[in-house]
Amino acid sequence: MEDDIVEKIGIIVDSGTDIPKNIIEKYNIKVVPLRIVINGKEYEEGSISEEFLLKRLDDSEVKTSLPNPDSIVNAIESCINEGVNKIITFNISSNMSGTYNLFRLTTNSIKEKYPEVQIENIDTLNISIGAGIIAYRAAQMIEEGKSFDEVVEWCNKNKNKSKVFFVIPSLKYLAKGGRIGKVSAKIGELLNIKPIISINDEGIYYTISKTRGFKKSFSKVYEEFLKFVDDQKHMAAVYISGTSKEFEKLQKNFFEKVSSLEHSVEVVVGKVSSTLLVHSGPDMFGIGAFIIE
Secondary structure, X not given: OHHXXXXXXXXXXXXXXXXXXXXXXXXXXXXXXXXXXXXXXXXXOOOOOHHHHHHHOOOOOEEEEOOOHHHHHHHHHHXXXXXXXXXXXXXXXXXXOOHHHHHHHHHHHHHHHOOOOEEEEEEOOOOOHHHHHHHHHHHHHXXXXXXXXXXXXXXXXXXXXXXXXXXXXXXXXXXXXXXXXXXXXXXXXXXOEEEEEEEOOOOOEXXXXXXXXXXXXHHXXXXXXXXXXXXXXXXXXXXXXXXXXXXXXXXXXXXXXXXXXXXXXXXXXXXXOHHHHHHHOOOOEEEEEEEOO
16 A cells, blocks of 8 residues: 555653663654652653652652643654654553553544544553563564554554563552552561562553562562463563662573573563652562563
8 A cells, every 4th residue: 555655653652661761762762751749749750860769759748640741742743743644652551540541532632633643542551661562562563664554453462462570579659559458568568478460461460479588589570470471482671670789680680591591582671660660669670571473
């Protein structure tokens, strides 16, 4: 089709997808920042350091907030100004954040202004790099010459092939943000039980397994990751939160471990965004994977 020959496809994500900076730059992915509210003052993702946030996490009222709708409009118009006529947006799970719905509503209103531009919104039903890796794979497919329709269909059909497994030292931040029940969080703390958390097919946190003691839990995260990839070709990601040198070393060790697997095609490393750090707290350790056909 003639339309396919001239199509120029752009990708927009929210900052909660945690795509590494080098990938964002390579594929010219537009990132719409989520917001953090500290004692009533709003900050966009990227405008404050991890250190600044960590200092305030325990003794301030810290919440997360949806992106500014203007930031979504600006990202779309920036794509259009670059000659893009087809856009795919990717968001963290609609069952954990209102970001996807905000993107959808904003997109619907902007379509009236730019009727010639096609926009598709993908609800990844995932979080952090579990969502980001789907957008990354879509960017690769566009580079390979796949059409807009092919990429959109592929994303909707294959997004459940992405999974994250993570553990955090304290459940208090997840409980504080209403992501898990306060009672289960308290019991977990008392018994030193560390749940390995993942995202189910509906895009909601759930405990996939449990271990006693934080150090043992890293091996358990790796074990759950191995179970999921099960000798299939995969892309993977090793992610941490906070500023601990010990965790940077841990990340490096697991990066080498995952990279050495026979069916591992590519492994990326990164840190969770500040908005996700609000819910995980420091010293989160996680591995994400995407099964490639």
